[in-house]
Amino acid sequence: MATKKSTTRSKARRQTSSTRSSPVEAKIATTSAEHRPSHLVLFRRPSEANLTLCERMGLKASNGVSSIRAGVSLMSHGRSGEAPSRMYSNLGLMVTDLDDNEADVYSNADEVEMVVRNELRSLPDPTVEIEETPAGNDTLIAYLHGMHDATAAALRFAGESSVGDAVMLSSVSALPPAALSNYPLGLIGMHEGYSRFTGANVTVAVLDTGIDLQHADFAGRVSANSNAVSFVPNESVQDGHGHGTHCAGTVAGPMQSAANRRYGVAPDVNILIGKVLSNAGRGHDDQIIDGIDWAATSGARVISLSLGSRRAAGEPASVLYERIASRLLASDNGALLIAAAGNGSARPHFIAPVENPAAARSIMAVAAVDRQGRVWNSSSAQRDAIGEVNVAAPGVLVFSSWAGGGYQSISGTSMATPHVAGVAALMLEQDPSLTPQALWQRLEQSASTAGEQTDVGYGIVQAP
Amino acid sequence: MKIHVVLKDSAQAEIEEMSPESFTQYVQKMRLSNVNVDRVKRFGVLTGDIDDPKWIAALERDSDVEAVEVDRVKSAT
Numbered sequence: 236m237a238t239k240k241s242t243t244r245s246k247a248r249r250q251t252s253s254t255r256s257s258p259v260e261a262k263i264a265t266t267s268a269e270h271r272p273s274h275l276v277l278f279r280r281p282s283e284a285n286l287t288l289c290e291r292m293g294l295k296a297s298n299g300v301s302s303i304r305a306g307v308s309l310m311s312h313g314r315s316g317e318a319p320s321r322m323y324s325n326l327g328l329m330v331t332d333l334d335d336n337e338a339d340v341y342s343n344a345d346e347v348e349m350v351v352r353n354e355l356r357s358l359p360d361p362t363v364e365i366e367e368t369p370a371g372n373d374t375l376i377a378y379l380h381g382m383h384d385a386t387a388a389a390l391r392f393a394g395e396s397s398v399g400d401a402v403m404l405s406s407v408s409a410l411p412p413a414a415l416s417n418y419p420l421g422l423i424g425m426h427e428g429y430s431r432f433t434g435a436n437v438t439v440a441v442l443d444t445g446i447d448l449q450h451a452d453f454a455g456r457v458s459a460n461s462n463a464v465s466f467v468p469n470e471s472v473q474d475g476h477g478h479g480t481h482c483a484g485t486v487a488g489p490m491q492s493a494a495n496r497r498y499g500v501a502p503d504v505n506i507l508i509g510k511v512l513s514n515a516g517r518g519h520d521d522q523i524i525d526g527i528d529w530a531a532t533s534g535a536r537v538i539s540l541s542l543g544s545r546r547a548a549g550e551p552a553s554v555l556y557e558r559i560a561s562r563l564l565a566s567d568n569g570a571l572l573i574a575a576a577g578n579g580s581a582r583p584h585f586i587a588p589v590e591n592p593a594a595a596r597s598i599m600a601v602a603a604v605d606r607q608g609r610v611w612n613s614s615s616a617q618r619d620a621i622g623e624v625n626v627a628a629p630g631v632l633v634f635s636s637w638a639g640g641g642y643q644s645i646s647g648t649s650m651a652t653p654h655v656a657g658v659a660a661l662m663l664e665q666d667p668s669l670t671p672q673a674l675w676q677r678l679e680q681s682a683s684t685a686g687e688q689t690d691v692g693y694g695i696v697q698a699p
Numbered sequence: 700m701k702i703h704v705v706l707k708d709s710a711q712a713e714i715e716e717m718s719p720e721s722f723t724q725y726v727q728k729m730r731l732s733n734v735n736v737d738r739v740k741r742f743g744v745l746t747g748d749i750d751d752p753k754w755i756a757a758l759e760r761d762s763d764v765e766a767v768e769v770d771r772v773k774s775a776t
Contacts, residue, residue, distance in 0.1 A: 443775065444775060476775070478775040512773070512774070512775055516774055516775035517772050517773070517774050517775075518772065518773055519701070519770050519771070519772055519773075520703065520768070520770045520771050520772075520773065521701055521703075521746060521770050523773060524703075524738065524742075524744075524746070525735075528737070528738060528741060528742075541775060541776050542773040542774060542775055542776055543773055543774065543776050544771055544772065544773050544774065553768060554705050554765060554766035554768060555703045555705055555744060555766070555768045558705050558742055558743060558744060558765075559742045559744070562741070562742055562743075575776040577776055578776055590776070591773075592773075647776050648776050649775060649776040652776075
């Protein structure tokens with residue numbers, strides 16, 4: 236059986252991403268929807284003068300608490316609704332709420348290296364990425380890299396290594412122009428967005444938060460209570476979140492989208508939409524299994540699950556999902572379940588284990604990589620003998636359809652998973668006789684290596 | 700409380716041979732209600748409601764049962 240435990244791994248791994256040179260990529264990890272400081276102020280060096288500047292700008296000890304731990308000061312402008320500012324004095328870094336004028340003043344101050352806006356760009360694990368810095372700015376890159384390590388160490392010491400106002404900067408490596416211009420489809424072997432297959436006559440199910448039934452890119456392709464069904468009590472299949480529309484778009488977005496940009500891997504696939512997560516992005520196992528059962532009964536040969544729940548290292552994989560996935564995998568008329576590995580890591584300091592249900596042996600677990608093919612900092616990985624990563628796909632700043640008729644570029648292993656589902660559809664069009672197990676093997680065999688096996692499994696899947 | 704009882708293959712085979720009356724008695728013995736019958740036949744999983752969590756330990760010791768999992772929430776990733 237082509238499960239995680241029975242497959243062999245003989246492919247040579249290519250050089251890991253940390254040895255390449257590239258622009259700076261910054262990620263600000265946050266965990267809740269509460270108001271957050273608007274900016275990061277990076278000082279040229281740790282100095283008392285930094286605090287003096289802050290005081291000149293009106294920052295004072297917050298509510299009588301001036302320090303939450305050694306080297307970390309809590310401050311406030313005293314404005315209503317303002318998020319507290321944190322000065323990491325040993326690091327020369329401040330996370331703070333600024334208006335545009337204040338940001339300008341800080342930017343022009345002699346003590347300040349740069350000011351970075353703390354923007355939310357993705358759900359459910361918001362990230363900010365600075366994709367490019369001026370060429371040759373090695374000093375700044377080195378500074379940010381050192382800042383990253385020092386800040387992460389400080390936050391880890393404070394017990395905030397994976398949550399809160401953590402600042403993570405990825406490794407510095409080369410930026411191939413071709414990858415930039417053709418991301419993400421180019422990274423899965425669809426150069427110029429092209430494959431001679433389109434997923435025709437293949438049925439793929441996306442089980443998520445539903446779909447925007449009015450989205451122009453799905454006009455005439457999805458119909459409520461026909462190929463789009465809700466398993467969430469008291470909610471229609473209409474996507475009130477956006478995540479499901481995004482995932483469906485990655486699998487099946489049209490050749491010619493309303494955005495005048497191709498983003499769907501398998502534009503001619505027969506898409507099934509099962510709403511198993513509520514408009515809040517959450518759903519019970521019972522609903523998800525109902526959706527899997529419906530999808531398999533309706534002829535889906537691939538079922539894409541961009542969902543999960545955290546699992547501690549060593550904690551067993553779900554026997555429930557393993558039973559269901561193994562039954563479908565073993566049946567010639569069954570289906571291949573593909574699931575997101577999870578977004579729990581904060582590399583390089585913390586690697587989260589693959590979540591459930593992806594940790595189940597008979598479910599293909601998908602990691603996320605960025606436009607250079609490097610593992611995404613938040614992508615969960617193999618931490619124990621239970622949850623392996625099997626393959627990887629683009630999952631950082633992926634452009635796709637969104638609820639409300641528009642589009643979003645967001646990040647997550649959720650975004651990587653439908654890329655694999657789409658490639659699976661292309662493979663099934665190429666060879667309709669593939670059993671679920673054979674499809675699993677074909678996907679793994681196609682993959683180009685992209686880093687450590689524990690991070691990306693066989694590597695990035697490649698379209699036929 | 701909703702739970703999922705993953706049956707051993709042998710138990711699933713026995714269930715498939717049961718009359719509706721016998722199956723009802725079987726489910727009652729498991730102290731489950733609102734069981735999804737189709738799911739039992741397809742996957743060998745008894746999904747249903749249990750009144751008292753204390754019965755879960757007894758279910759886990761049942762010779763027909765491979766595992767019991769309490770229904771959990773998954774989130775978009």
